[in-house]
Amino acid sequence: MSTVExxxxxxxxxxxxxxxxxxxxxxxxxxxxxxxxxxxACGLALAAAMFGLAGVLIYNSWPAISGLGTSVLTTVAxxxxxxxxxALAALAGTFLSTLVAMxxxxxxxLVIALLLVELVHPAVAHVVGTAIEMLAAIxxxxxxxxxxxxxxxxxxxxxxxxxMGTPLGxxxxxxxxxxxxxxxxxxxxxxxxxxxxxxxxITAVSRDVLRMVPQxxxxxxxxxxxxxxxxxHKISLRYANSGIVGAVFIGLGRALGxxxxxAFLIGSVYTSIPHSLFDPGTSIASLIANTFSExxxxxxxxxxxxxxxxxxxITVVFQILAQVWLRRVQRATGGRA
Amino acid sequence: MNSHRRQAIxxxxxxxxxxAVADVRDFAPPRRRSIARRKATDLVVKGFSWIGASVGxxxxxxxxxxxxxxxxxxxxxxxxxxxxxxxxxxNAGGFANAILGTIVITGVAALIAIPMGFMGxxxxxxxxxxxxxxxxxxxxxxxxMGVPSIxxxxxxxxxxxxPVHHYSGFAGSVxxxxxxxxxxxxxxxxxxxxxxxxxxxxxxxxxxPRWKVTLGVVCKAARGGLITGASLAIVRxxxxxxxxxxxxxxSPYWMTGLFGPGGFFxxxxxxxxxxxxxxxxxxxxxxxxxxxxxxxxxxxxxLGMNILVRLIFQRxxx
Numbered sequence: 060m061s062t063v064e065x066x067x068x069x070x071x072x073x074x075x076x077x078x079x080x081x082x083x084x085x086x087x088x089x090x091x092x093x094x095x096x097x098x099x100a101c102g103l104a105l106a107a108a109m110f111g112l113a114g115v116l117i118y119n120s121w122p123a124i125s126g127l128g129t130s131v132l133t134t135v136a137x138x139x140x141x142x143x144x145x146a147l148a149a150l151a152g153t154f155l156s157t158l159v160a161m162x163x164x165x166x167x168x169l170v171i172a173l174l175l176v177e178l179v180h181p182a183v184a185h186v187v188g189t190a191i192e193m194l195a196a197i198x199x200x201x202x203x204x205x206x207x208x209x210x211x212x213x214x215x216x217x218x219x220x221x222x223m224g225t226p227l228g229x230x231x232x233x234x235x236x237x238x239x240x241x242x243x244x245x246x247x248x249x250x251x252x253x254x255x256x257x258x259x260x261i262t263a264v265s266r267d268v269l270r271m272v273p274q275x276x277x278x279x280x281x282x283x284x285x286x287x288x289x290x291x292h293k294i295s296l297r298y299a300n301s302g303i304v305g306a307v308f309i310g311l312g313r314a315l316g317x318x319x320x321x322a323f324l325i326g327s328v329y330t331s332i333p334h335s336l337f338d339p340g341t342s343i344a345s346l347i348a349n350t351f352s353e354x355x356x357x358x359x360x361x362x363x364x365x366x367x368x369x370x371x372x373i374t375v376v377f378q379i380l381a382q383v384w385l386r387r388v389q390r391a392t393g394g395r396a
Numbered sequence: 397m398n399s400h401r402r403q404a405i406x407x408x409x410x411x412x413x414x415x416a417v418a419d420v421r422d423f424a425p426p427r428r429r430s431i432a433r434r435k436a437t438d439l440v441v442k443g444f445s446w447i448g449a450s451v452g453x454x455x456x457x458x459x460x461x462x463x464x465x466x467x468x469x470x471x472x473x474x475x476x477x478x479x480x481x482x483x484x485x486x487n488a489g490g491f492a493n494a495i496l497g498t499i500v501i502t503g504v505a506a507l508i509a510i511p512m513g514f515m516g517x518x519x520x521x522x523x524x525x526x527x528x529x530x531x532x533x534x535x536x537x538x539x540x541m542g543v544p545s546i547x548x549x550x551x552x553x554x555x556x557x558x559p560v561h562h563y564s565g566f567a568g569s570v571x572x573x574x575x576x577x578x579x580x581x582x583x584x585x586x587x588x589x590x591x592x593x594x595x596x597x598x599x600x601x602x603x604x605p606r607w608k609v610t611l612g613v614v615c616k617a618a619r620g621g622l623i624t625g626a627s628l629a630i631v632r633x634x635x636x637x638x639x640x641x642x643x644x645x646x647s648p649y650w651m652t653g654l655f656g657p658g659g660f661f662x663x664x665x666x667x668x669x670x671x672x673x674x675x676x677x678x679x680x681x682x683x684x685x686x687x688x689x690x691x692x693x694x695x696x697x698x699l700g701m702n703i704l705v706r707l708i709f710q711r712x713x714x
Binding site for chain 2: 094
């Protein structure tokens with residue numbers, strides 16, 4: 060086991076022993092213990108932060124959990140005046156917009172990762188990869204502004220008239236509700252913009268995963284006369300599939316919790332479940348963003364925090380799933396290496 | 397296990413064990429396909445790859461282009477010297493108070509999160525290593541990095557705003573620090589892991605205490621990377637809006653100091669992202685123009701810093 064050799068010279072007991080036996084022992088060596096305690100405390104604070112966050116959310120959402128029961132999750136009536144806080148519409152909107160985003164982003168991320176790993180010169184891959192990664196650096200609010208001022212008019216004035224003219228336009232799930240105009244501000248628009256916000260995350264992890272496929276294994280495939288796609292499809296993707304699952308989970312977690320861009324684009328309709336992708340709706344995060352600071356009713360604040368707790372739990376589950384996939388792989392390859 | 401490999405895995409990569417690949421059937425397809433058809437499929441997939449990458453880059457370029465064109469039209473000196481206007485009929489005024497607020501809020505967040513995150517990273521890389529506790533902490537840090545920023549805003553509201561009954565710039569700083577903390581710790585750990593173990597060994601062999609070796613030798617060797625990591629962590633939170641929505645709120649006035657209703661600890665503080673949000677969702681064209689100018693400033697700051705830091709770091713590596 061190489062890890063033991065790697066650790067031994069720097070294992071904490073060795074230098075401490077050395078320090079005690081040091082010839083210049085005329086002053087008390089408190090530096091090391093203090094340093095160690097401070098570092099450990101900061102490390103544990105990281106973990107404590109998450110449990111603190113969960114605890115605070117549970118504590119503050121308790122009035123809603125006990126007072127409103129399951130109505131928050133099972134009804135669609137959102138009316139602070141009547142003290143009704145049913146957020147089923149927000150749950151549906153979160154789910155649908157994330158679905159649209161993933162349907163677009165996952166295949167796109169995979170083909171881009173394929174290009175970066177297999178098809179282009181590493182220098183080109185570096186430039187292209189960095190450009191895609193820069194999408195992650197653009198603040199959410201900028202996506203929202205470009206979305207509302209540029210994408211929404213395009214979808215409303217160009218895309219929707221075209222789509223409604225095609226046979227697809229009358230399908231349930233596509234045709235917007237009578238009471239909603241246009242389809243510009245909708246689940247679909249929010250999903251499309253979300254797709255490009257999570258694209259860099261899924262691309263980066265997929266690329267790293269595909270790069271780990273041993274060159275020899277791929278060469279064996281090429282040696283058998285496989286085409287690039289066959290090597291990708293039958294060797295690389297199979298070798299890397301659990302890593303790709305991890306990448307998708309990471310993107311999924313991001314999409315579920317994305318706030319500002321969705322708040323701009325999804326339409327803030329709190330009281331009806333969207334029947335079509337081109338209907339407006341709301342998501343958990345954008346519902347919180349839009350109504351939290353105006354909430355005067357204590358139980359409303361609590362209901363919103365409860366929604367936050369639900370969103371927190373969902374994203375944590377996806378993050379943990381992603382981590383578990385990666386750790387399982389780490390153990391498998393670690394045993395071999 | 398060689399360290400390079402281990403880092404690749406810990407960064408979030410993974411792969412199935414080799415045995416999954418060594419399935420003989422994969423190399424000898426039972427269905428016979430003509431070579432022309434296989435080549436055609438290959439070509440189609442390659443085509444999609446190029447199209448996919450072009451779409452990604454085009455979207456990136458399109459966003460930057462829109463912000464630059466619309467923002468440049470509204471950007472002038474007053475934008476950096478005047479506070480946010482209350483008059484909706486002219487395009488007078490600027491975002492100077494908001495820029496100051498964002499710098500202060502982000503700066504205080506960095507003062508909280510960078511030392512703590514750095515020490516947390518030192519713990520993971522130098523003390524905890526592959527132990528059970530450190531593995532747990534590392535996993536939790538990764539999970540916290542994926543927690544939506546609006547949830548962190550809710551947390552800061554419940555712990556800081558609610559007990560004192562008023563919004564404050566400080567509450568926003570705490571929210572941003574919370575987001576920075578795991579990023580800083582994990583980046584620090586990754587960078588310290590790149591430092592060869594021989595450096596630690598030689599330092600300890602000289603009789604130097606552990607803290608001196610870590611700070612004076614290991615961190616000195618990794619200085620460039622640490623600075624890069626810290627800058628990227630700051631830049632990452634500088635563009636955040638969601639955690640500020642109900643912690644800092646916003647204000648049309650200058651921050652008046654530390655305490656009192658207009659101060660950093662005492663009340664809502666003007667900040668760039670929330671002001672952009674308010675102005676861009678207002679119905680007034682002049683305010684929308686100002687919002688685009690704000691968007692341009694923030695995209696220059698965030699993207700520019702990002703690219704600059706990467707360029708400097710890459711040159712340092714060579």
